[in-house]
Amino acid sequence: MLALIPNPFLDPFPAPESIASLLWVIVALPLAGAFLCGVLGKFMGRANTNFLACFTVFGSFCLSVCAVWAVGFQSAQFISPASAQPVKYALWLDVGRWFSAGDFSAHYGFYVDRLTAALLLVVTGVGFLIHLYSTEYMEHDEGYWRYFAYLNLFVAMMLTLIMADNLVLLFVGWEGVGLCSYLLIGFWYQDTEKAWAGRKAFITNRIGDFAFLIGMIFLVLLLQATEAMGRSGQARGNFMEAGRARAWLAAVHDQGPLNTEVLREWAYRMPVNMGQRTMGGVTLDSAITEGPLKGRTFGHVLTAALLLLLIGAAGKSAQIPLYVWLPDAMAGPTPVSALIHAATMVTAGVYLFCRLSFLLILSPTAMAWVAMIGALTAVWAALIAFAQDDIKKVLAYSTVSQLGFMFMGVGVGFFWAAALHLITHACFKACLFLGAGSVMHGNGEETDIRRLGGLRREMRWTWATFLIATLAITGIVPLSGFFSKDAILHGVHVTEIEGFPSVPHIVYGLGLFGALCTAFYMTRLYVLTFEGKRAADAKLPRAHESGFRMVSVLVVLAFLSVAGVLWGIPGLVPGPEGQKVALMEGYLTPSFQLADRYAKIYKTVVHEESSPLPGFVIAWAIAVVGGAAAWIVYRSWLPSRAGKPLPAFIAVPWRWARHKFYVDELYEFLFIRPFTAISNGLYKVLDAGLIDTVAVGGTAAVFRRVGGWLRYTQTGNAQSYATVMAVGLLVGIGAVLVWVHPW
C-alpha cells in the first residue's frame, strides 16, 4: 500500500497520471473519518469530531482538485484493458480483483474521467461546505458523533459510486448511499414518524435497486452471449481488428463484463441496424443464439436492461413512480436534505445514465422513456409544489422536478447539458435548503411558511442568499440556472428520436410548462417567507440571524450559483466539430465521445443545428411571467381577499395538490395493503398456524398425550405388571403357533 503513495522528493513535479495511484485516498479518507467518528466520537468530544469530519472531506476535496487538474491534460491517459487503445483525459486505478464466480468477475478499481472529475468537485466541495454548516446546525444535538459518522460514510459511498470503474462497484456505492440516506433520514429515530420516513425511503430505493440488479444481469448475459458468439465465429464480422478484439475477449473474463471500458467496447462493436452491417457479423437486430437469452435480439435485451436501469434510477433519483420517498425524507436534519436529497445522492441516477451514455444512445426506446418520465415527473412534482406549506417540502418537490429536467436532458442525448444542470442545481438547491435550515433555526424550527414572513429585514444574509438561489432556479439571466435549464430545453427542442417522432415535442411542451411552474412556486415560497409582514401566529416575534459558519456557507454557495453561469454560456470554446460551444460541453466532450459518434452515425437521435437564442428568449420570458404572477398573487391579490374563500376552480385542484394528488394513498391501496394482507395471512396460516401450532406445538402435544396415556401402565402394582407379561407371553405363543404351524 505504501508504494501507492508517490514520494514527493523523488518526483519534484508530479506528472498528471501519477495522481491515478492516489485515487483510493479520496474514498479512504471519509471512510476512515466515518469509522473514527462512529467509534471514538463520543470520547473525542464535539469539537474534535467536528474537526475530524470536516478535515477528511476537505482532504478529499483537495485530492479531487488534483484529479480535476490531472484530467485536464492529454497526458493523463491509460491503456484500456478492453480495447488495447489509449483512453485520454482519464485516470484509472485497478486495485485488484474483488471476486469471481465462474465466467463472471468484478474488479475493485477507480476510474476518473472528466465527467467524474466534475462530479468529484461537487460531491467533495458541497459536501465539505455542508459538513461545516452542520457543525453549527447540530451543535445542540446529543448524537453529533453518529451524525458525522453517517455523513462521512455517505460521502465515502457517493465517491465510490462516481469513481467506480465497473457497475458492480457502482452498485456498492449505490446501495451505500441508500443505506446512509436511511440512517440519516431516520436520525432522530425516537420519533416514530421520522423513523418510518427513513424506512419508506429505504424500501422505495430497494425496489429500484432490485430492478437495477436485474438490469445488470441482463447486461452480463448480453456481453457473455456476444463473447460466446465471437469465439464460436458467428459474430466474426464484429471482431475484425484482431488485437483489439483479443483484448476485449480477454477483458470480458478478466475485468468482468460490467466494467465500463468493457461495456464501451461492446457498444463500439455492435452496429445498430442492417445498414451498417459488417460482413459475417451481428447487429443489434440479430438474434442471440447462445446462452439463456437465446432467441431474443440484442437490441431488445439491451432496451430491457436499460429500462430496468431506468426503474433503478427512478428509485434513486425520485422520478415517477418511485419519487414518494423524497418529500417524506424531509424528516431528517436539513443539512442532510441539502447534501443527500439535493446535491448528491439523487443525482446518482442521472450520473448512471451519463456514465452509460454509449449504451443509452443505442436504444431509442429507452431514450424516449427516459425523456418522457423526466418530463412527466417535472410537471407532476411542480404541480404538487404549488400547494405545499412546508418550506422543506416545497424544496423537496422542486428537487424532484429539477431531476426530471435532468432526465429530459439525458433522454434526448444532451448529456453535457444534464451534467451541467446537475452541477448548477447542486449549488443553488443546497443553498436553498441550507437557507431554509437557517430560517428554521432562526424561527424556532418553524417550517410552515404561512407562519413566516417579513424575514427580509430580520435575517439579511439568509435573505440575500436565498433570493439569489431562487432567481437561479427560476432561470433568470445572468444566473447559472438559466443556461443549464435552457440548454436542456433547447436540446429537447432540436432533437428527433428515431421511432418516436412526437416524444420530443411533448417533452418540450411539458418542459416549458414545468419551467413556468418552477418560477411560480419558487417565487411563492420566497414571497411568503421573506416578504410582507410577519404572520400573526408566528412562533417567535423576532427572528435571529444564524451564526458565522452557517452564513458563510450560504454565501459561498450563492456565489457558486452565480459563477456557474460561466460554464453554460454558449459559444465560448471550440467543440468537437469545430463550432463554438459552451465551456461545459467542451470540457465533457471526451466523456461522451462514443455517444456523440453513435448519435451521428446511427441517427438514433438527431440534433439539428440551430441557434439557441429564440429558445432562450422564450424560456426567459416564461420565467419572468411565472415569477411576476406569483408576486402579484401573493403580494396583492390574496391579501386583498383575506377572509374570503378561494373560488372553486382554484380551491379544488389546490386541495388535490396539497394532498400530493393522493399518490401515497393510491400506493397504499394498490400495493401495500394487499401485500400486508398476504403477509398477515401467511403469518397467521403458515407461520403461527401451521408451523407453530401444528408442527411445533402439535409434536409436543402428541408426545404429552401419549406420555399421559402410557403413564397409566406404571401402576406400581406388581400384579398388573404380571398381567402385561402374561399377555405378552400369550402373544408370543400365538405368534409361534401361527408361523410354525405345529398342528
Place this chain on the structure above:
Amino acid sequence: MQGISLQHYLVLAALLFSLGVFGVLVRRNALVVFMCVELMLNASNLTFLAFARDAGMDVGHLPALFVIAVAAAEASIGLAIVIAVFRSRGTVNVDDIRTMRL
C-alpha cells in the same frame, strides 16, 4: 398305558399352568399368589417329566429336580420378604403394596 398319550399329560400340565396364571393375576393375597406360582412351577415339572418319559431318557428328570430346589429357595426368600413387608405395612394385600408407582 394304552389310551393315555403324551398329549393327555401335556394338556393336564397346560391346565395347571393356566390355573396358576389365573391365580397369580387375580388373587389379592400375596401368599396365595406365591402358591399359584408354585403351582405353575409344578406344571412345568410335569411337562418335563412327560417328555422325558416319552423320549425314554431319564436325564430329563434332572431339570425337574433343579426346579424343585430352586422353588424351595425362592419360597424361602419370598416368604421372608412377605414377612418384612407385613412388618412395615401391616398388610399383604397386593393392591395396597404399590411402591413402584410413578
Place this chain on the structure above:
Amino acid sequence: MTILFYLFAIVTVVAAAGVITARSAIYSAMSLVLTFFCLAGIYVLLLAHTIAVLQVLVYAGAIMVLFLFVIMLLSLGEPAGPGKVTFGRVVGGLSALGLFAALVIATKPFVSLGGEPPPRFGTLQSIGVQLYTQWLAPFEAVSLLLLVAMVGAVVVAKSRV
C-alpha cells in the same frame, strides 16, 4: 392305568381350582398340599419315582410347611371379602384362558407316549449317577443357590436388634 391317571388328574385339577378360589389362605395352602400329593402320584405313573418322592418330601413336606408357618405366624388365615373386579383382573383372567387354549393347540402333534423305557428308568441310582458325574456343576450351583437363599432369608426377615 388309565383310571389311575384320570383319578389323579381330576383330583389335581379340583385341588388346583381350590387353591385359586379359596377364600382363606389356609384353605389355599391345604389345597395346594393335596395338589402336590396327586401330582406325585402322576409322577409315579410317568415312572419318575425319584422325583415323585422328592416332590412329597420337599414340596409338600418342607415348602408347604413353611407356607403354613408364615400364614399362622402373621395370622393371615382370616377369610377375606370378595375382591374388586378391575380391568387388570379381567384381562388377566382372559389371558389365562387364552394361554390355556394356545398351549392346548401347541400340544397337538404329541400323540404317542413312546415305547418301553429302558430299565432303571427314573430310579434313584440312575438319577444319582448322572447328577454326580455329568451334571455336577449345576448340582453345585444349586447348592450355592440354596445357601444364598438361606442367608438372604435370614437377612431379610430378621428384625432389627
